[in-house]
Amino acid sequence: MLLFLARRTALAVLVALTVLTFAFVLTRLAGDLAIVIAGPEARAEDVEAIRRAYGLDRPVVIQFLDWAWRAAMGDFGQSFFYRERVSTLIWERLPITLTLGLVGLAIALVVALPLGILAALRENTWIDRAVGLVAMVGQAMPSFWLGLILMLVLGLQLGWLPISGTGSWQHYVMPGIVLSFSAIPALMRLTRAGMIDAMSSDYIRTARAKGLSRGSIVLKHALRNAAMPVVSITAVQLGFMLGGSIVIETVFALHGIGFLAWESISKNDFPTVQAVVLLFAIIYIVLTLLADVLNAVLDPRLRAS
Amino acid sequence: MSAAPRAALLEVRNLRISFGGLAAVRGADLTVYRGETHCLVGESGCGKSVTALAVMGLLARNGRRKADRLAFDGQDLLRLSESRLSKLRGDRMAMIFQEPMTSLNPAYTVGSQMAEVYRRHRGGTRAEALDRAEDLLAKCRVTSPRLRLGQYPHQLSGGLRQRVMIAMALMCDPELLVADEPTTALDVTVQAQILRLLMDLQRDLGLALMLITHDLGVVARMAHRVSVMYAGEVVESAPAAELFGNPTHPYTRGLLACVPVPGKVRRDQPLGSIPGVVPRIGHGFAGCAFRDRCGQARAECARTVPWRTSGEHGYRCILPPGWAGPASLAA
Numbered sequence: 175m176l177l178f179l180a181r182r183t184a185l186a187v188l189v190a191l192t193v194l195t196f197a198f199v200l201t202r203l204a205g206d207l208a209i210v211i212a213g214p215e216a217r218a219e220d221v222e223a224i225r226r227a228y229g230l231d232r233p234v235v236i237q238f239l240d241w242a243w244r245a246a247m248g249d250f251g252q253s254f255f256y257r258e259r260v261s262t263l264i265w266e267r268l269p270i271t272l273t274l275g276l277v278g279l280a281i282a283l284v285v286a287l288p289l290g291i292l293a294a295l296r297e298n299t300w301i302d303r304a305v306g307l308v309a310m311v312g313q314a315m316p317s318f319w320l321g322l323i324l325m326l327v328l329g330l331q332l333g334w335l336p337i338s339g340t341g342s343w344q345h346y347v348m349p350g351i352v353l354s355f356s357a358i359p360a361l362m363r364l365t366r367a368g369m370i371d372a373m374s375s376d377y378i379r380t381a382r383a384k385g386l387s388r389g390s391i392v393l394k395h396a397l398r399n400a401a402m403p404v405v406s407i408t409a410v411q412l413g414f415m416l417g418g419s420i421v422i423e424t425v426f427a428l429h430g431i432g433f434l435a436w437e438s439i440s441k442n443d444f445p446t447v448q449a450v451v452l453l454f455a456i457i458y459i460v461l462t463l464l465a466d467v468l469n470a471v472l473d474p475r476l477r478a479s
Numbered sequence: 480m481s482a483a484p485r486a487a488l489l490e491v492r493n494l495r496i497s498f499g500g501l502a503a504v505r506g507a508d509l510t511v512y513r514g515e516t517h518c519l520v521g522e523s524g525c526g527k528s529v530t531a532l533a534v535m536g537l538l539a540r541n542g543r544r545k546a547d548r549l550a551f552d553g554q555d556l557l558r559l560s561e562s563r564l565s566k567l568r569g570d571r572m573a574m575i576f577q578e579p580m581t582s583l584n585p586a587y588t589v590g591s592q593m594a595e596v597y598r599r600h601r602g603g604t605r606a607e608a609l610d611r612a613e614d615l616l617a618k619c620r621v622t623s624p625r626l627r628l629g630q631y632p633h634q635l636s637g638g639l640r641q642r643v644m645i646a647m648a649l650m651c652d653p654e655l656l657v658a659d660e661p662t663t664a665l666d667v668t669v670q671a672q673i674l675r676l677l678m679d680l681q682r683d684l685g686l687a688l689m690l691i692t693h694d695l696g697v698v699a700r701m702a703h704r705v706s707v708m709y710a711g712e713v714v715e716s717a718p719a720a721e722l723f724g725n726p727t728h729p730y731t732r733g734l735l736a737c738v739p740v741p742g743k744v745r746r747d748q749p750l751g752s753i754p755g756v757v758p759r760i761g762h763g764f765a766g767c768a769f770r771d772r773c774g775q776a777r778a779e780c781a782r783t784v785p786w787r788t789s790g791e792h793g794y795r796c797i798l799p800p801g802w803a804g805p806a807s808l809a810a
Contacts, residue, residue, distance in 0.1 A: 375581065376576065376578050376581040376582045377581065377582055377583055377584040377585070379537060379576065379582070380576065380582045380583065380584070380644070381584070382537055382565075382568070383535060383537060383568055383569060383573065383574040383576075384568065384569035384573075384595070384596040384599070384647070385564075385565040385566060385567065385568035385569030385570060385596070385599060385600065386565070386569070386595065386596070386599055387565065387599070390595075390599075395584050395586075395587075398584075398586045398587075399584070399585065399586055472586060473585065473586060474585070474586065474588075474631040474633065475585060475631070475633050478633070478634070
């Protein structure tokens, strides 16, 4: 188990370093940053001054090492657009995005797992087909549209939930529901497929021959074996939900990381862009690592290899 | 093969099993007595395994089971609800399977899978259940049983896994053990060990053992009583010595002629074989399913064939008992 952990962690660090490099290189490819910062009407001297002030006149390798070193210390420099330290910007917004992502994921799991299990146990019945239809509709529905519908119905007509902002936990319910819709279909389908597979396996026949209760057969013996692909995809989905919540953050006026990413890209605020890209990458890496560890806990065979 | 107490533990009368309109078993009769090994023999696809699964109530969802009588210790299994039946399974009747590699749950330790069945039926603490599991593993000749309890199935060889399956089946002292080709997937040397183990356990614990096999050598070594199945029917059933000494159904005779007997069959002499293949049995099929492959077939074989008995020996054929003279099968 320790060896497994060490190997996975080493791999994760390697991936993080690669992303670090890409995050830096990609922003440099966007054009001469000094000109961009100075604006279209700037004189050549101003551009030159900016280039010196931001250290853009140094060799790219030195710039990279300098940035990477500071980034490793948690210093991402100053944002051009917000006139604030990038780390401060991120610290302010990260809790909002994390809360939203976790609420979305929780809703997705609470809906997708039972439905997936139900569909598997009632394979090829109308229940299975109804569940499949729900998944398809969920997949097809654009999130901004669903967000607006929910606002109209739950927020304005029924007045149950606040429609925008981040003041209380209620503010996260509607965006959480909308966000969960992006994860529900995949999670449900995988749960269903995994459960169908597990329920037709020899060890489930053994469990039945042992006279175990239905609950124990389904939840203890089948679900644990069906859970592994679900755990992996959950990690990916959560990463996707954290990074891909830009539309939802905009619709519900939640100023999280997604919103920050969108704004900094459109303003060519390269220190912020670099930091956000790196942050999302690290979130992905940590989540995949967590999924690997969780799978190793679930499946003893993974620990051995 | 001592005279066993003749109390029927499992009675099956006219068992019929179908899968979506395809008949897998078409009226099988079977009686397993307490403390006896009853072997069910036949080719692949003749309905041995589904018969065993139907007895245990473990048929796949698309399997349909009907019978005139299906009783365990006088209790009608056909009327038992799934939850009542599950109280019986693993407790008084247990089953082991052909595939030891996949029959254990890969996610749980041997100990937890063994303890689980005991605690389900007998209650008690986990520690008590694990102690019992250790005893049974030792009884099944598993080395360092305490250590095995903490191991996962993938850490064990096929033979060891089958021993674990057997030990697990014995956790609640079942009266009936159904073993569906328990050695088919194992190496030859391991096969012999597992069969020896089953034989000893059957004798020591007084188990009723329903052993499914296609290996007549196994039958000769282990069976008190043998039922031969062909195309979803029991075609002959007799005490083992009687069946080997006086096989009556042409199919049984054909099967026995396929087995080389050391000392009796010369090296250059071709082994027997039964021409043709097992027919597909559709709806409305009547008569003997073996007639197309049978050298003795005549017109009346296409009508319903009666079950004839003489003493404990029964068979389904129009031929009279002793039609070919006793034990003239080696030729």
